[in-house]
Amino acid sequence: MTDRFVFFISVTLITISILFSYSLSSFTILFYGYGEFHFMMRQIIAGILGVLLMWGISRCNPDRFILPFGFMLFLGGIFIMFIMHFLPESLATSAGGAKRWIRLPFFSLAPVEFFKIGFITFLAWSFSRKFSLVETKTLKEEFITFLPYVGVFLIAVYLIAVLQNDLGQIVLLGTTLAIMMIFAGSSFKLFLYLLSGAFGLFVVVIVTSAHRVARVKTWWAGVQDLVLSFFPASIANSLRVENLPEPYQVEHSLNAIINGGMFGKGLGNGLVKLGFLSEVHTDVILAGITEEVGFLGLIGVCVLFVVLIFKILKIANRCENTMYYLFCSGVAVLLGFSFLINAFGISGIIPIKGIAVPFLSYGGSSLIANSIMIGMVLAISKKSRMI
Known part of the structure; x- marks a missing residue:
């Protein structure tokens, strides 16, 4: 039987997104001269389409649907993300000099959002064949088994971090890959070695990009006083970096x-959306929500996400099919870490990555892709055993 609770939580989050796409978009609407309900209507359309897709996919037979559909998104995503780099501006929208969206008649499509579904499907299928929760392998054997996935991940790095200049999505995919590998039965020692290698690659990608170095400096400007307060004065003074850029986004998010x-200023009464932060209804929506409905409202949103992740992991735990178990686990990891990366970014714990909050941030591609993932999990839930 389909897990209806997961469906209703997802619909609730979509409804909250529609509400705040109206409440938090006032400055952007005035600045660009859009109609009052411009963003709200677009999010309503994406929300309705997402709910219908979620419901429709949940009724499919997962044995016939999950693998073909997932591989279509995986291979199709690789192809589209490669060719759109060569498309003219009239067909591919740029951000920061990198093309990230395909222009369609009524909306723009972000292929990376759908590629993530295919990526999880590919890993779930392949890990279920290569790794075993019972069989024990030596570290060398595990390295040999994992090498092909390094190649797949480097393709993703090139397509997303290099061509699209989007390191945040690569961090998210890399985290998902590593944790799914543990779920599949690899050793923790291999995980630590790969984590070290990934950190080295991460540092190289940052230091070779001027805007990423600037983003790290901006983050350090906001946290260095707190971090250095734990050191003796002589050490702290030697580590302090002067003339850093102002952490504008984080400061206004925290404000x-x-x-x-505790209880917020009321819907529509927030101030941060009035030009202090651009497009609050997108990547910094958690700050806007907290200002208008308070800390209690934020706690409510967090509870919804925690329950959603818990229910998806519970479905995974009930799956007798290893691929379905890994797929549901991967969806839980992807959604959970997307939320955490965004929340940690706006609170200054880590540099802001530009990762959307699942279901909440304005954007049709993200909302529809997340709805498809939940629909696939719901389809799988029909095959899971009852506990």
């Missing part, structure tokens, strides 16, 4: 959170 207090 919005503090300004919201």
Whole structure:
């Protein structure tokens, strides 16, 4: 039987997204001269389409649907992300000099959002064949088994981090890959070795990009006083970096959170959306939500996400099919870490990555892709055993 609770939580999050796409978009609407309900209507359309897709996919037979559909998104995503780099501006929209969206008649499509579904499907299928929760392998054997996945991940790095200049998505995919590998039965020692290698690659990608170095400097400007306060004065003074850029986004995000207090300023009464932060209804929506409905409202949103992740992991735990178990686990990891990366970014714990909050951030591609993932999990839930 389909897990209806997962469906209703997802629909609730979509409804919250529609509400705040109206409440938090006022400055952007005035600045660009859009109609009052411009963003809200677009999010309603994406929300309705997402709910219908979620419901429709949940009724499919997962044995016939999950693998072909997932591989279509995986291979199709690789092809589209490669060719759109060569498309003219009239067909591919740029951000920061990198093309990330395909222009369609009524909306723009972000292929990376759908590629992530295919990526999880590919890993679930392949890990279920290559790794075993019972069989024990030596570290060398595990390395040999994992090498092909390094090649697949480097393809993703090239397509997303290099061509699209989007390191945040690569961090998210790399985290998902590593944790799914543990779920599949690899050793923790291999995980630590790969984590070290990934960190080295991460540092190289940052230091070779001026705007990423600037983003790290901006983050350090906001946290260095707190971090250095734990060191003796002589050491702290030697480590302090002067003349750093102002952490503009984080400061205003934190101001919005503090300004919201326990109960918030009320829907539509937030101040951060009035030009202090651009497009609050997108990547910094958690700060906007907290200012308007308060810390209690944020806690409510967090509870919804925690329950959603818990229910997906529970479905995974009930799956007798290893591929389905890994797929549901991968979806839980992807959704959970997307939320955490965004929340940690706006609170200054890590540099802001530009990762959307699943279901909440404005954007049709992200919302529809997340709805498809949940629909696939719901389809799988029909095959899971009852506990």
